[in-house]
Amino acid sequence: MIRSLSCRTEAKLLAHAFQGYAAVRPLTLEDHAILSAAAVGLPLEARARLAAEDKLEAEILLGNPERIEKLIREEDAGMARERIEYLYRTAPARSRKNLEALQEMYEGHCHLCGWEPVRLYEQALCQGHHLHWVSRGGEDGIENMVLLCPSHHVAVHRCNAPFDYGELAFFFANHREPLQYNAHLPRSA
Ligand SMILES: [Zn+2]
Ligand SMILES: [Zn+2]
Structure with missing residues (x-):
């Protein structure tokens, strides 16, 4: 076809x-x-509507099941029941564990610009980001996560920037930004 x-x-x-x-x-x-x-004849996709990814991702990484469920209910995200349960029962613990592993592995650097708040301020100020958005069915494995400084994190969400696993880069409207740190990511052929 x-x-x-x-x-x-x-x-x-x-x-x-x-x-x-x-x-x-x-x-x-x-x-x-x-x-x-x-x-014609295909079943309807249960994830047709999208939850606000930045809010959902933040709640998952903060690990508060009640707030995750409330957000999904309020946004009327149109997700399948099993997916919703996974997002508030399983995803928070796994995502937080992966985030800690990434902070450790990369000493808290932003994977895009290399900003190093742990060395400068002794604070882990970079945030976890899911490459394939969890509101769109993305998994919470470490191969779906990167560390981003707050500015890059907002830019990626506001611009809805797609990520290319072939180039290991985010694509913005007029340029691409490759990850400087990417050792934990698989490369597509
Ligand atoms: Zn950055
Ligand atoms: Zn994010």
Whole structure:
């Protein structure tokens, strides 16, 4: 079905053709018709609406189950029941553990700009960020997390910057910013 779409790629393997930000291409009306026909009869996606990722992520990292559940309920995020339970029962403890591991591993540096608050102020001021947003189904494993200084963290969320695992970089509207620290991340082929 994907091969029948008009968007073309130089990639030899189909699996490589649709990875990463660089692979994003516009769809034609014909493509739209092909995809619409293929979607008939598929079950409805339970995560169609999105919770506010910055708020949800902060609550998960602070580890307060009641506030996570309240936020999801208030935002009417349209998530499946199992996902909601996972987010407030399992994700907080795992995310916090991973955040501590990252702070230790990188001595608290911002993975983008290298700011080092632990050395400068003896304070772990960088924050955990989920590369694949948890409100969009992202996992809470360490390979989905980076440390960002507060400024970079806000910039990534405000700009809705996608992350490319091939280049290990965030893509903003007019430039890309590669991670300076990335040893814990897998590289896509
Ligand atoms: Zn930074
Ligand atoms: Zn974040």
